[in-house]
Amino acid sequence: MTVTAPGQAAADAAAARPEAIQGRGPWRLAWERLHRDPVAIASAVTLVVIAVAAVAAPAVAHAVGHGPDDQYPTIGLTPAGLPVGPSQTFLLGTDNLGRDLLVRILYGARISLMVGVVATVLATVAGVVVGLAAGYLGGPADLVLSRFMDMVLSFPYLLLAIALVSVFGSSLTISMLVIAFFSWAAIGRVVRGQALSIREKEYVEASWSVGSGAMRVMFVDILPNLLAPVLVLATLLVPAAIVFEATLSFLGLGVPPPTPTWGGMLSDSLAFYQVAWWFPLFPGLALLATTLAFNLLGDGVRDALDPTAGRAGGGGDR
Amino acid sequence: MVFQDPYGSLNPHRRVGSIIGDPLAVHGVAGGPARRWRVQELMELVGLNPEHYNRYPAEFSGGQRQRVGVARALALRPRLIVCDEPVSALDVSIRAQILNLLAELQRELDLTYLFISHDLSVVRQVSDRVAVMYLGKLAEVAPVAELYRRPRHPYVAALLSAVPVADPDLADRRERIILAGDPPSPIHPPAGCRFHPRCPKARARCVDEAPPLVSRGGDGASHPTACHFPVEPGEDLAHEHAAIDQPDQEAADGLPRVAGSTTP
């Protein structure tokens, strides 16, 4: 068959050429594996339920008639001034100030999910950009960026977080930024390692040989191939971020009261756990359910993206 | 350029249509439907089904992937293609297919290939002219028939004598030229002629002076050799001995070798 020039032939070519068959790439295959994993599905469903509950918090508050900060000293506290247990009025009981625990937990979910997801997204974007640049560019740029990441990783996290928050005051934004600041370097290091090894692959050399510039190679060739471990890491960072936020709230450094946070509720419940078991139990369960679901989902995502990891002896896909 | 590893030279996350069209995209030659048209044309040219435009490399066999690599190399209508061991990683039967494809394309598109290979039989089949390198330097350049019939550089002669011969009786009768020692490290190449530690014809001059690549003896201008004492017709290299000391038990980088590594 001889090579014909485009132009006039293009018209009949469009008609003559059959529709292309869609291929199944690595992401599609991973997705197929993922949605056959019962544990991953269960976790995902749990998270969706939690997210929906968080979004629906105002609706629930309206339905029950109690706001998250409304105190009910008469019906919400016993004559002795202690929290009231689960009942028809207060489905999950009240806290030490007579506030509806159910509504507060739902509002707390908003904070936890928002901090967890936003902080992780920030950290991931920063980590990927820096790691990709360091791994691909190499040389002095890599040296400087790597040293910077090492330095950030050498800080005693909680200590400095406490110091930062006590300096700048506690707020939602500060919490998110602090958590993101201490997580991005972990992603950056992993991304850098991956980028360094992917850079040696033959298809990168092939891209260079056809004239692709640095940006194109980084984002078209290298980035898609390192997203898998990044995705796993990010999914596992979200619960870590949520736990971090809970710890900060517990220490009194998180989002300031009266905004409900799970960590804050747990902290308040300490003095009352002997008489009001529901007070620490329900926020604790909510926290546990959320983080466990994210962790299990993260495991599922890892297994879906690299099924060889579960088998002794490994295996290729050839 | 066509690369060696059909599994590694294609980005597993990209569709082959996108991979083949990459040069067109990078140089802004064609976009959208025109690019797709051109890519599908290229796919047909190398023997692939254009319907597979949206498939991923993992969905093709080794030979087919190599065809994708060839299609990518052809995208910008080059005059010269560098083929870096394009068939070394392929099954022997597939090897023949790809070599035939390359030959056919050469005829149709008037291409020149710089074909790199370790396989002497492939080189013989494919080449018009052959250049042999040793440790980073050109040893001999000649038209293919002449090189295989009458090699001038001792290294090339030894190389050719090592090619297996199908007939066992012929093989038994043949004297193979065994080279002493192992190839030295390219980081610290030997002085003078780089082949002198292993050459059966080495003399003092070989240690002092690196031989230039010029035609020797009665060879024409198209057959230069980089050797002070090229092989003469009728010479039996298998029974020659070098006139200098050769580090036969030690490689040039100073590491001792296990005795017996030079026996066949």
Add this chain to the structure above:
Amino acid sequence: MARFLARRLLFGLLVLWIVSGAVFVLFFVAPHDPARLIAGKLATPQTIALVNHRLGLDRPLPEQYASFIWRLLHGDLGYSYYSNAPVSQLLASRLPVTVSLALGGAVLWLAVGIGVGVAAARRPRSLVDRGGAVLMLAGLSMPTFLVGLLLIYFLFFRLHLAGITWFPPGGYVPLAQDPAGWAQHLLLPWVTLAAVTAATYSRLTRSSMLEVLGEDYIRTARSKGLSEDRVVYRHGLRSALTPVVTLLGIDLGTLLGGVIVTEQVFGLPGLGQLAWQSVTTQDLPVIIGTVLVASTFIVVANLLVDLGYALLDPRVRPS
């Protein structure tokens, strides 16, 4: 090799310097007034000015920093604003507590984590594997304070009501004074630490073991007729543990800097509690002291881990 060491050491010192500088700057950027805190609520402006002067807080910032660095290089960490005790003494007195906590916890989480990890690797995808994973994950998913509180509730409070006082809820008894008491008081804190950390180790051990068990030399050992136990423990575990040791080094380095939450929950007078106190009282010398100690542990741990790598794997050494 020596150059490698020297470079890492220099880098470590650089990190320490930057960290201390960062804390220093942070402290002065914040709206704060330690003098007021020390002088008390009813103090007059004159008293406050006096306290400021005595602490040297009214001198220009660069001068304060310079004198701080000078003293630091002489090993003098200053005196606490709050209690007037020398900072180094405070740190030294708190150190054994934190070390006991961290090391004891490490032994426990290593035993559990590696045990579960190896068991899971031997039977991948089985009930042992899945069940173990979920159990470990449950621990990992909870904040440290929650685990601590749960343990206190169930193992102290409930049992206490039933008359059993095996697990004290807190306090510290020095080892030299009463070994049994020491261990008893640290038991719940150790379990708390282990519960939260074991998951990472079990996961790591599992994946590392799986990789090692697929190697050819394991197949050889099996085909020689060695018992499965021997193959796994004597041949497989040794190589599989390398990444675990690395992680252990880094974790210990971080922990030794003060396990703030655990110490708070259990009332242990360690470095973590000291750090927390110093931040709430804005006690700058102590803050800097604890941050420096924590950073030093981390830097040293990183250095040892890097060194260990270079010793174990000749390819890593910069030649």
